[in-house]
Amino acid sequence: MAVRTVIPFGPQHPVLPEPVHLKLELEDERVVGVTPILGYVHRGIEKAAELNTFRQNTNLFDRVCGICSFIHCQTYCQGVEVLTGVEAPPRARFLRTFWGELSRVHSHLLWLGLLADCMGFESLFMQIWRAREIVLDISEMTTGHRVIQASSVVGGVRRDINKDMVKEVEKRLVALKEMLDNTMAPALLHDATIKRRAVGKGMLSKEQAELLGAVGPTARGSGVAIDVRQTGYAAYKEVGFEPVVETAGDSYARTVVRARETYQSIEIMRKALAMMPEGEVLVRVDGYPEGETVSRCEQPRGEVFYYLKGNGTNNLERVKVRTPTFANIPTYLVMLPGCEMADVPIITLSIDPCISCTER
Amino acid sequence: MPWMFPTIMKNLFSRPATRRYPFKDIREPFPGYRGKIYLDPNKCDLCGDCARVCPADAIEVSLENRQWKYDPFKCIYCGTCVEVCPPQALRQDKYYAKPAAVKATETISVPV
Numbered sequence: 001m002a003v004r005t006v007i008p009f010g011p012q013h014p015v016l017p018e019p020v021h022l023k024l025e026l027e028d029e030r031v032v033g034v035t036p037i038l039g040y041v042h043r044g045i046e047k048a049a050e051l052n053t054f055r056q057n058t059n060l061f062d063r064v065c066g067i068c069s070f071i072h073c074q075t076y077c078q079g080v081e082v083l084t085g086v087e088a089p090p091r092a093r094f095l096r097t098f099w100g101e102l103s104r105v106h107s108h109l110l111w112l113g114l115l116a117d118c119m120g121f122e123s124l125f126m127q128i129w130r131a132r133e134i135v136l137d138i139s140e141m142t143t144g145h146r147v148i149q150a151s152s153v154v155g156g157v158r159r160d161i162n163k164d165m166v167k168e169v170e171k172r173l174v175a176l177k178e179m180l181d182n183t184m185a186p187a188l189l190h191d192a193t194i195k196r197r198a199v200g201k202g203m204l205s206k207e208q209a210e211l212l213g214a215v216g217p218t219a220r221g222s223g224v225a226i227d228v229r230q231t232g233y234a235a236y237k238e239v240g241f242e243p244v245v246e247t248a249g250d251s252y253a254r255t256v257v258r259a260r261e262t263y264q265s266i267e268i269m270r271k272a273l274a275m276m277p278e279g280e281v282l283v284r285v286d287g288y289p290e291g292e293t294v295s296r297c298e299q300p301r302g303e304v305f306y307y308l309k310g311n312g313t314n315n316l317e318r319v320k321v322r323t324p325t326f327a328n329i330p331t332y333l334v335m336l337p338g339c340e341m342a343d344v345p346i347i348t349l350s351i352d353p354c355i356s357c358t359e360r
Numbered sequence: 361m362p363w364m365f366p367t368i369m370k371n372l373f374s375r376p377a378t379r380r381y382p383f384k385d386i387r388e389p390f391p392g393y394r395g396k397i398y399l400d401p402n403k404c405d406l407c408g409d410c411a412r413v414c415p416a417d418a419i420e421v422s423l424e425n426r427q428w429k430y431d432p433f434k435c436i437y438c439g440t441c442v443e444v445c446p447p448q449a450l451r452q453d454k455y456y457a458k459p460a461a462v463k464a465t466e467t468i469s470v471p472v
Contacts, residue, residue, distance in 0.1 A: 056415035059438050127367065130377050137390075144394040150438045158443070159392070186363035 002027040007341070011040050015118040015345040018355035022332070022348065026341060034336040036329050038359060045360040049319040054080055054289055055154060057316070062148050064321065065357035067110060068299045070103045072357075073152045076319070078233065079295030079308040080154045086285050090235075092156035094276040097235040099143065099151060100297070101265040101272070105176075106135045106147075107300035108258045108265070111352045112184060115255060118345050119197050127183040134176045138169055156282035166273050177266055188259050198252035202335035202347035205249055212330045216302020217261065218351045221254035223247040228298040239271045251350040258300075258352075288312050299324050301352045325351070325358040393454040394437045399428050401470045403449035410441035410450060426472065431465045432457035 005026045011019030019040035025033035045064055049057050061076040062069045074096050081088060088096070109132040116124035136146040142161050143149040151158050161169070188194060204214065209222040219226055220243060227243035229236045244260045246253035289310030297304050302324030309318040328351040335347050379386060389395070397419075406428070408421040418434035419441060421427075435457070442450045 052415065056413070059415040059436060059440070133377070140393060141390045144390075144392050144439070145437070148436075150394070158439075183367055190363065 002030075004032075009344060009348070013345070015114070015349055016353070017114065018353065020329075020348075020353055020355045022336075022344075024336070024341070024344065029341050031336050031339050031341065031344065034332055036332055038329070038355065040359070041356045042359045043356070046319055046321065050315060050317065053314045054310070054316050057319070058153050059150060061321075062150050064360055065323070065354055066147060067107045067354065068103050068301070068304075068357070069147060070099045070149045070152065071297050071299045071304065072321075073150070074100060074234070075295045075297040075304055075306045076308075077152045077154050078297070079293050079306050080289050080310075080316075081285075082293045082295070083289035083291055083308060083310045084154065084285050084287055086155050086283055088156045089280050089283055090277050091160070091279045092281045093235045094238075094272050095157045095161065095281060096152060097239060097272045098161075098269050098276075099139075099149060099157075100234065101269045102135060102139055102142075103149075104265045104300045105262050105269075106132060106139070107352075108262045109135065109184075111258060111300075111349075112188070112255070112262075115198075115346070115349060116187075116194075118349050119194065121187075121191075121193065124183070124187050127179075127187075131176055131179040131184065134172050134179070138172050141165065142169065153282070155285040156280070158282065160281050161273070161276075169273065170270065173266055173270060177263070180262065184259065184262075188255060194255075195252065197343075197346055198250065198255060198350075199248075200250050200252075201339060201343045202251045202350055203249055204331055204335050206247075208334050209249070209331070212334065213327050214302075214331050215324045215327045216299070216352075217254050217257040218302065218328045218331060220244060221246050221257045222249040226303075228296050228303045231296070233297060235272060235275075236268075238275060239268055241268070251346050254350045288314055289316060301325055301354060302327060321360055323354065323357045323360075325354045329353070329358070389454045391454065394439045395453040395456045396432055396437075397430060397435060397441065398451045398453060399430070399468050400449045400451065401428070401468050403447045404428060404470045405447055405449075406470055407446060409444050409446060413440045413444050415440070426470045428468045428470055429465055430468075431463070433460075433463045 007024045009022040009024050010016050011021045021037040023035040024031050058073050062073045064072045109128050113125045113128040140146045143151040204222045206223045209219045209224050225243045225245045229241045244257050246257050290312040292309040295306040305322040307320035311317045406423050411419040411421045416434050416436045418431045420429040439452050442452045
């Protein structure tokens with residue numbers, strides 16, 4: 001006779017960087033049901049966005065998420081640019097692509113480190129985060145800050161990257177790639193420990209991923225080739241882009257998608273820097289946002305969606321943000337039941353939950 | 361695990377990757393790092409543009425008392441005020457404000 005118990009997982013748990021509460025129903029050691037509970041870090045950012053002026057909001061949306069801060073800001077700026085009828089100059093679009101991919105590498109390396117840490121593979125965790133330091137240095141060098149870049153504004157970007165800096169960045173990207181080749185890639189592809197912990201855990205089939213509306217690496221790990229970068233926003237049309245897809249649908253596939261995307265992002269960054277046209281980076285924005293629009297970007301975790309409504313004044317009437325984690329949380333209901341209690345941390349982490357972002 | 365050996369040997373004979381902050385080996389911030397804001401009172405004309413654009417309400421400008429008030433603990437170091445300042449009286453340092461026991465506001469009197 002199996003014993004049924006309810007075990008609270010989170011909101012405080014060593015593998016969770018941010019608070020989400022999972023109410024796990026267990027039969028002996030096997031999970032049979034799960035109820036995700038959110039609402040621990042609500043900060044009222046959407047309301048604050050209505051009270052600030054639309055220009056000040058760029059600094060607010062930089063702070064929606066601490067990891068993908070630039071892409072939030074970029075999505076917001078792209079939306080307001082549609083409402084005010086301006087277009088970012090081509091050089092600014094290429095710089096946005098560069099910084100967007102930089103945040104993606106930063107986020108993916110952070111997550112790959114956390115995955116290693118959650119398996120107890122401390123040395124790999126340290127190695128990956130050591131490589132991430134190069135990314136943070138590039139961010140500090142080009143934007144003036146390690147994490148909160150604050151470089152995107154309505155009408156373009158605030159800082160330009162000169163030729164000397166491009167050379168320095170290229171040098172650091174080569175060093176980063178070499179470091180990842182030596183540490184991260186062989187560990188993820190060949191290490192038996194990681195495979196034993198991740199292969200076949202947290203299965204999500206292609207049909208289920210489509211049905212539950214999964215986005216980002218969670219969907220791409222299940223063979224669904226969706227990526228907003230395919231729509232060619234910023235400079236992705238010029239740079240060219242193919243989504244990274246794995247078909248296995250388990251935690252390992254999602255890990256491999258992120259590892260491959262890290263390499264892909266490094267290539268996109270180098271291409272964007274090489275193809276960047278000369279010219280201005282910021283255009284003057286006259287007038288106030290009017291009308292309503294929708295803006296989408298691909299974040300490290302998937303598609304982020306902004307709804308913006310302006311009424312012709314300095315303040316926006318409504319800003320609605322739907323973050324990728326919010327779309328990915330329902331996949332827990334399929335991935336967790338049937339697994340062992342000991343696999344719950346890895347499966348929970350495999351969608352890369354970003355709760356502060358989700359609750360704003 | 362043969363792939364680990366080069367990394368292990370390299371790490372064994374190299375310096376630690378971390379820095380002993382705040383004691384020594386602190387890396388200089390890159391040029392252009394966004395740090396604390398400083399005002400040159402001789403250039404300031406108290407127009408108040410910095411206070412208007414500040415997203416964190418960290419700057420207060422009083423024309424009657426001819427004072428410029430700055431709260432480094434409210435400041436988010438975005439540097440927007442430095443960009444908009446018409447007489448270019450503001451300057452951004454590459455070091456951020458040090459931790460302190462008391463959150464003090466800086467007040468600078470602007471000469472006539």
